[in-house]
Amino acid sequence: MKDLNQLIEVTYPYNSLKDIHTEDRTVTATFEQELFDNSQIAGITLAEAGRHIAILGSLAVANINPVKNKHFYLASKATLKRVHDRPCEDVLYKGVMTAKEFNRKNGLAEGAIYDQQGEVLYTATVQYSVLTVQLFERFFAKYKSATFKSEGFSPYGDVVNLYDMNLCVDSSSASLGEVKPEWCLGHFDHYPALPVAQISQGLMNLAAAQNKLISNKDKKYCIKEVNMDAESFIFAGQKLSFSSDYNNAQNCFDTKAYTEEVQDAVSLKCWIY
Template sequence: MESLQTIKSDDMVEIQSKAIKLTHTGNSIKVLSKEEIFKLIDVHEPYYALKEVRVDEHNFVTATIEAEQPLGEEISPIAAAEACRHLAILGSVCCALINPVKQKHYYLAHRGTYKRAAEKIHYTRKKLVATATCTFFSKRMASIKACLLDEDNQLICGIETSFHVVPHALFERLYYNFHKETPDFGVTNPYHQKKPLFDVQFSGLSAAASLGKIQDNYCAGHFPHFPAMPVAILMNTLLDLAARYIHHITADKSLKMYVREMTLLADNLGFSGEAVVLHVKQEAYVDNRFKLHCIATSTDNKSVGDITVIIETVKAF
């Protein structure tokens, strides 16, 4: 099965070496507070869960994270969608630091790729290190590369993501219909649990399901006054449906999933109140590897998530 055009292994190794070097550097490092960061981006807690954010003189940024979301059928230490969540947020911080306009902007993930490193199989679920660098910045677009390391500085995965850079005032004009002064985000962290799938159906080489209507509490911290389903949560539900499909097609519910590679296209935001439907279609199946095309659409058939993924199945251990 042909590899997807994802982040290169050499790029991940380069970022890994920068991160290791940064941990052994003293004087040129700045520690960023949440208050400083929230003045520049409009992603807030609990969706924002970075800790110990540090930046060097070249705007290379690191942070620590802890896995929050249940793995489901994926291999530890962290689900692919959650890894993308933390790395993309850190990447947006990196872009905000480079942005010459030091005002609040929205950094909307538009295109992205993900690649899992294959060096280790068993990871502990301890504190992980996220690293990011901005590779391109203009008035309306930005790109980043980022990697996640374990406690031994070994690569777990990497992403390459491009963002639409949208000033706060422009975002409010574009999406004024979805503004809520006080969204009901609830009191529990929605990222500590998976979203249920409804009306799951299988047909030949495909599967479909409903996520129901997006609720405010699905979007806590994303964004404070414009509750929108984070791309990472949509990715997680699509991958959950992909796992259900693989269990169905193989008739083996004991299989676990390695999300080896993934490409993402997110043309639109899905806002609170919109209904979301998920579809998975098999494009290839060789040995224990599946290539699947997964899409999420909301009200009026609006595309809110489109991923192509290579998943390798392994027996539970």
């Protein structure tokens, strides 16, 4: 669905959806698992699932936007849940997202990811902030730069590496270092920003390491649910830090990604089993 893809600002290789089909407010697509993390239970990871389903939801919202010009559909809040923790050996998945709400500034989409047997593996709800291209460029003009050419390379099959990790039972921290433009391919052209899915992957990896310390067990884990809140972009050149606090009352991890300039760029509440 070439025309629908032209209404959003996310491009290949970050946007790798295939076989896109629309019916009323619902958009479906297929995608292949790109990230394989042997420390997690088999199946597309929640972080990668969030990447594809958020893009698919933006297409659903763009489809009902009466203004058929290119916009930025920015995932601002999301809830993703893995329905079961059984290993899934599939590599090809189907996503279905339905646009539930839209106004000039915001959108909402809900849906699920299905395995090859037609069973739901993840459910998702994603809220979007909607910006025109002109408004986005006005807000973020100082971050404009030449687009890094992928030449067939995709960074999204690699596990996000953490540095300077400091693990404690109650509170942990780590750093991603300076964000490189080649980490942001397809997100966005001329304004390289680290995708929220990549930031969330780093936060989940830190929480998982902390969870391993708490449980004192070396086994494959499963990210069962996340609640994500994104307040700000992290553009190439900015230094990104992570923190993770164990929430005993809710048996989850309250994680945060921040820079010197922005203290709450992305917050993630994460449940691990």
